Amino acid sequence: MTQQPARIQRRRSKGWRLPENAVIVSRPSRWGNPCKISLMQEMGYHDPHAAAAENFSRWLNGSRFDAPTDEADQRRDRILADLHLLRGKNLACTCPADRTCHADVLLRRANMPAAELQEWVRVVRERVDWHRVNDGGSPLHPTP
Incomplete structure (x- = not known):
């Protein structure tokens, strides 16, 4: 039976090792949440972790409300393009x-059935474009 x-919680203590079949997705990694928990605390959210994870989920789904920049769009697109690499992996965050945690969002999306994931990525890219x-820019994925 496959688990x-x-x-998993990433530790910074001496001797802690990343388990096999795990990928680090904490903030400084390529998979990190661009929304800072400290910002959510400053904004007065009761549960800043949940607020940051929800913000990440909306952003990954194509929202440009909080981050309407080329850099944010390109970062999202890199995550979308490689999300399949997380399929079947345990995800480690602090x-x-x-x-x-935003890792919960990544786990859910990465482990969708492959065809469903591919279709979801296509829809998100269409939405972002x-x-x-609509904001006067150019699409990241122009259609021929």
């Missing part, structure tokens, strides 16, 4: 295991 991929054009 479901899970989120967030406490009992708190909501529509917003980019």
Whole structure:
């Protein structure tokens, strides 16, 4: 029986090792959440971890509300393009295991059925391109 991929808490203590079949997705990694928990605290959210994870989920789904920049769009697109690489992997983040984390969003998306994931990525890219054009910019994925 194959175990479901899970989120694990990354430790910074001496001797801690990343388990096999795990990928680090904490903030400084390529998979990191661009939304800072400290910002959510400053904004007065009751649960800043949950707020940051929800913000990440909206952003990954194509929202440009909080980050309408080329850099943010390109970062999202890199994550979307490589999300399949996380399929079947455990994801390690420094967030406490009992708190909501953006790794939960990555786990859910990366482990969707392959065809469903591919279609979701296509829809998100269309959504982002529509917003980019609507805001006077050019699409990241122009159609021929």
